[in-house]
Amino acid sequence: MEDCIFCKIAAGDIPADKVYEDETVVAFRDLNPQAPTHVLVIPRRHIATVNDLSVDDEAVVGRLFTVAREVAAQEGIADAGYRTVMNCNEAGGQAVYHIHLHLLGGRMMHWPPG
Ligand code: 5GP
Ligand code: ZN
DSSP states (O other), X not given: OTTOHHXXXXXXXXXXXXXXXXXXXXXXXXXXXXXXXXXEEEESSOOOOGGXXXXXXXXXXXXXXXXXXXXHHHHTOTTTOEEEEOOOHHHHTOOSSSOOEEEEESSOOOSSOO
């Protein structure tokens, strides 16, 4: 999709510190990390929000989580624990309208989130 920053990262048109990629998903470090490990896992295909998901997207959403699991292991945060979160729309705190699974770890996470 034109003018979508995460589509451009997936296509390699703008740089990102990628930690994993395959034909379905790309994972890269957040530009403004909120934890020692802060990686975003995205589908290559543009999906704007969780509200836009259909049953046809179930496999790709599952892939976001299995890649997050792999990256967590690579980063050495799997056993200590980490947080995965996907924000939806304004009240959910979404800023980039191409779905992305945040993987946050390397420090204690607090609950409830702000
Ligand atoms: P959201 O608020 O939509 O859930 O999260 C968007 C995330 O994308 C933020 O944590 C923000 O720091 C990150 N981000 C925004 N633009 C870029 C970018 O160009 N490159 C990278 N690596 N991260 C970005
Ligand atoms: Zn996009």
